[in-house]
Amino acid sequence: MDWVLLLLLLLLPPPTTSLHTCHTAGSREAYSYWVTQPKNISAPKGGSISITFSFCYPWEIAKNPNVKISWRREEFHGPFFYIQTPAFTHEDFKDRLSLDWKEGQNFGSLTIRNLREEDRSTYFCRVQLNTKNEGLKQWQSIEGTALTITPGQPTKVQSSVSELSSNTEKQYENVGYTGHNIDLKVNPEDDNIVYASLFLPNSTLPGTAPSHNLHRGSPEETLYSVLKV
Template identity: 30%
Template sequence: MAPVLVWCIYCILGIVHSKAGWSISTPEEILGEFGKDVLLPCTFQQPKNDYKGNIEVIWRTKVHFDGPVIFHCVNSASAMSNCSAPSTETSKMSRYSLAGDARQNNLSLLIRKASFEDNDSYFCRVQLEGKGNSWETKRGTNLKVPPFIKQLYISVDRFGDHSVTCEAMGLPLPTIVWVQPQNQNFTVRNSSGNQSVSSTVPAILNETHTCRASNLFGTEERSIHRGVSITIPEGKLKISFMALSGILLGIVILLVIVLIVKHQGSSTKHINVKKSCQNDKDEKPGGIYMNMPKRTV
């Protein structure tokens, strides 16, 4: 009766014994974050402390023993490691790798850039050479990737009205709830797409607006504050931009005209100087002294 009770306790804790000297341990739940790497810990103990043979590592999803294999690694005595992922998708193969050292009884799996499709149950299996020298977790580890708030921003329409929009992603699609401001009766505009949903409410002056996105895998919150600021509505902004562009264009045209007039004035002056010099050369030398009085000695 006592061994059965101990075995049940190990099952509840996620530590399963197959026989004396054998155990494998994994956490019941891991919380990941969308777009970031996540580690699924797995350690084991086996009675052969001086074991030098091959160590085979297998990770499955869905159900233990019969679930689809997502990672397979054989650590041999002749080589440091020889790992392969059975998936035929190259992008999927590169996302899984052995983070632990099988020779140190660590079979932890690293998943790169967690996605919402990674929400699943994961089962770790270790197998040594020889019949019966293997074990796999029965309870597994539940990986949860909660919703991700992609954007939270304040915008102004052409009438000068302020709105705050929250865009969230998740699978299944998350539900967006505005936690703050409280006790406000305003209209909420919602829209949804592929793995994303958005919600827009009026932005209240000097208030903090908190968006909460949640589904069965978790919750995320973000806040934004609308303070006093000088804003230009979208329609007036376009008009202001066109007016500024017209002013700049007028300044450029005026500068071009000034440069042309200045250049023409300089050319006219140069021509007049040349004509004056030419007239001086055309005068007879004797004509200069004819009007001068004669000196007597």
């Protein structure tokens, strides 16, 4: 008789359990389903970041659970910026989002690329699925993930004004010509030479010996040219 009962027990189907049943413990004792995300993350401006998530539930899921992942930002009831099905991505995140999750998994990640200052916010993952006996169920992370944007890599700045001035002066040579009635026949199309003339009436030019042959009252003309080396 005992062997008959044992045989009947072996023929009974095993009890159905969820693949991702939550184990209630600690502060989550009152909940049997949740979405877990990191509380805080940070990434540099212009870089990328992946927000990981995992979820669990107590229900027996339908034969076709039709699991859908979506994301909100700003606050718990904030606007959706990503919906897996039907596909939706907010224009602020166009071509910058990718969801790494496969059907049957209870974990994944959302990657945001080319981070901007305005991406600083709190992000909430939301899960939706069909159960076998209790219809459609949906739930999401309570606290979400706070994303902080840090300064990106510093770009090379231009040299200081003094450095630029010093470097520029090294590229030129100053040449001066002193005398009377200097012929200013210069070629205006020559971009490598810049001319300027200066009239000094009967004065001694800096850096030159006094001249005693100048006619009194006749201005002395000095032609300066700047040659680009």
